[in-house]
Amino acid sequence: xxxxxxxxxxxxxxxxxxxxxxxxxxxxxxxxxxxxxxxxxxxxxxxxxxxxxxxxxxxxxxxxxxxxxxxxxxxxxxxxxxxxxxxxxxxxxxxxxxxxxxxxxxxxxxxxxxxxxxxxxxxxxxxxxxxxxxxxxxxxxxxxxxxxxxxxxxxxxxxxxxxxxxxxxxxxxxxxxxxxxxxxxxxxxxxxxxxxxxxxxxxxxxxxxxxxxxxxxxxxxxxxxxxxxxxxxxxxxxxxxxxxxxxxxxxxxxxxxxxxxxxxxx
Amino acid sequence: xxxxxxxxxxxxxxxxxxxxxxxxxxxxxxxxxxxxxxxxxxxxxxxxxxxxxxxxxxxxxxxxxxxxxxxxxxxxxxxxxxxxxxxxxxxxxxxxxxxxxxxxxxxxxxxxxxxxxxxxxxxxxxxxxxxxxxxxxxxxxxxxxxxxxxxxxxxxxxxxxxxxxxxxxxxxxxxxxxxxxxxxxxxxxxxxxxxxxxxxxxxxxxxxxxxxxxxxxxxxxxxxxxxxxxxxxxxxxxxxxxxxxxxxxxxxxxxxxxxxxxxxxxxxxxxxxxxxxxxxxxxxxxxxxx
Numbered sequence: 001x002x003x004x005x006x007x008x009x010x011x012x013x014x015x016x017x018x019x020x021x022x023x024x025x026x027x028x029x030x031x032x033x034x035x036x037x038x039x040x041x042x043x044x045x046x047x048x049x050x051x052x053x054x055x056x057x058x059x060x061x062x063x064x065x066x067x068x069x070x071x072x073x074x075x076x077x078x079x080x081x082x083x084x085x086x087x088x089x090x091x092x093x094x095x096x097x098x099x100x101x102x103x104x105x106x107x108x109x110x111x112x113x114x115x116x117x118x119x120x121x122x123x124x125x126x127x128x129x130x131x132x133x134x135x136x137x138x139x140x141x142x143x144x145x146x147x148x149x150x151x152x153x154x155x156x157x158x159x160x161x162x163x164x165x166x167x168x169x170x171x172x173x174x175x176x177x178x179x180x181x182x183x184x185x186x187x188x189x190x191x192x193x194x195x196x197x198x199x200x201x202x203x204x205x206x207x208x209x210x211x212x213x214x215x216x217x218x219x220x221x222x223x224x225x226x227x228x229x230x231x232x233x234x235x236x237x238x239x240x241x242x243x244x245x246x247x248x249x250x251x252x253x254x255x256x257x258x259x260x261x262x263x264x265x266x
Numbered sequence: 267x268x269x270x271x272x273x274x275x276x277x278x279x280x281x282x283x284x285x286x287x288x289x290x291x292x293x294x295x296x297x298x299x300x301x302x303x304x305x306x307x308x309x310x311x312x313x314x315x316x317x318x319x320x321x322x323x324x325x326x327x328x329x330x331x332x333x334x335x336x337x338x339x340x341x342x343x344x345x346x347x348x349x350x351x352x353x354x355x356x357x358x359x360x361x362x363x364x365x366x367x368x369x370x371x372x373x374x375x376x377x378x379x380x381x382x383x384x385x386x387x388x389x390x391x392x393x394x395x396x397x398x399x400x401x402x403x404x405x406x407x408x409x410x411x412x413x414x415x416x417x418x419x420x421x422x423x424x425x426x427x428x429x430x431x432x433x434x435x436x437x438x439x440x441x442x443x444x445x446x447x448x449x450x451x452x453x454x455x456x457x458x459x460x461x462x463x464x465x466x467x468x469x470x471x472x473x474x475x476x477x478x479x480x481x482x483x484x485x486x487x488x489x490x491x492x493x494x495x496x497x498x499x500x501x502x503x504x505x506x507x508x509x510x511x512x513x514x515x516x517x518x519x520x521x522x523x524x525x526x527x528x529x530x531x532x533x534x535x536x537x538x539x540x541x542x543x544x545x546x547x548x549x550x551x552x553x554x555x556x
Contacts, residue, residue, distance in 0.1 A: 008465065009362075009365065011358070012358050012359075012361055012362035012365070013362055015355065015358040015359055015362070016358065016359040016362040016363070016374075016378075018355070019355050019356070019359045019378065019436060019440075020377065020378060022355075022433055022436065023378060023381040023433070023436060023437065024381065025392075025396060025402075026381075026388075026389045026392035026393045026396065026433065027381060027384055027389070027392070029392050029395065029396055029402065030388065030391070030392050030395075083291055086284070086287070086288065087288055087291070087292075090284055090285070090288040091288070097289075101288070101289065101292055104292040104293065104296050104297050105292050105296070107296055107297075107300065108296055110490075110538070110542060111300075111494070111535060111538065112490070112493065112494020112495070112496075112511075112534065112535075112538060113494065114494060114496050114511060114514065114515065114531070114534075115300075115303070115494070115531050115534065115535055116299075118303065118518060118527065118528070118531055119299040119300045119302070119303035120295075120299050121518070122299065122302055122303055122306055122524065122528070123298065123299035123302055123303075126302055138295060141295075142295050142296055145292075199383055202385075203383075203385050203386055203387075205386060205387055205497060206496060206497060210518075219385060219386070219387045222387050222388065222391070223387050223497065223501075226387070226391050226394075226501065227501070234391070238385075238388045238391070238392070241385055241388060242384060242385070242388070245383055245384050245385065246380075248383070249380055249383050253376075
């Protein structure tokens, strides 16, 4: 149907390609370099090797940081999904105070993380809470709460009221309706929110730097390592983390998108 | 009947508990820390200990000391430039996406947004290695004969911060612009075409004005993220790339002047709030009038 592409279309396509290259080059460079040895800043392209991955497996610092990141991530997911869902359920359909509280929940997300992090740092000091993994978990939860809240609230709003009414009509109690009707309908939004929360927590650096004690998470550890200079095993780590993130993206999309599209079509 | 009554009071207690919890969590962990932070900006430091007596000294120092305001302005100019670069690159890309049909449109959109979810620190590191003296960019420029020897133009200075932030934040500009372009009714474009307007005229008179709300929110997003970022200037800025975020952070580290740092943060927060409000104002007023 369409004729030959016009010059303007070609121009737009060229810029889009440029943008894609710009966005993906910082992702591919470390992945590609991870399979080659680097000496004196020059990459030896002749012989691909897995040696950087072997070095990485023996790097206890990194493995400890990875474990910390996972612990923080899982605790953050549990806390933010439980409280985010409760908050969404509470504020769904309620007018009084909702906009104010919603604003407060979104504050840490709108404010630069350096401000949220410093505010928490001073807060923990004032209430006498030592900087530790607990303070990191609280910081992450405060930061990702808005995302989980919003994900669950959007699903609640798209949920048809007739389902709840039908449940009551059939003689179910409030609890039964909640467990058998509302919660199952929210579950995929909760899982999607949980994955997003985990991904955000996995990557959170600024707040963590400020409120962490002696244990550091992976991004913080990486940050410290990179300031000292390059190390080839970072490339291997980078490649692994990127693959892991892609997996998370695919999972999040699987839980969040198909249902929404299905409800839109229905 | 009595059973129903007891569950009612039970539910009453429960809903009271839930209400308290619903308010307590955001208030204790979000509002209170920010309030304490604001109060801190009115305290002062004397020989390494914080004096809990209200003073405007920190704010006076911010406005009168010759160091802080210039860095503050430079940082704002830097972040406005980042927003402009991002929009110049994102607008054509977003426009191209809307010319595509069906599944391709969203597949390509996803492709351009996925880098957002990739680790921030890692991207900064990779960009630094690309821009560096031994980096791919310099090697490519030397290999193609553009440069005779590797240039230090892109490493450890303001240029490096500008380029890195722009690269990191482009996706944040693509999404709002794409959404506003997609919302433009096709009938308007067809009407314009029917009335004899050229493609360029239609774009300038219809598409561009109607997509400005998206551009406004994109600019405000990018600006806010850029000005709040401290990791990028710290990683790629070197000594000459000194931004407001770095001064702010140093007050909490080496300088150990938390109240002054808090006052600097308040200045930063005010700029951020203004940028968000301006973005909202232009993003919304045009949007609702359509």
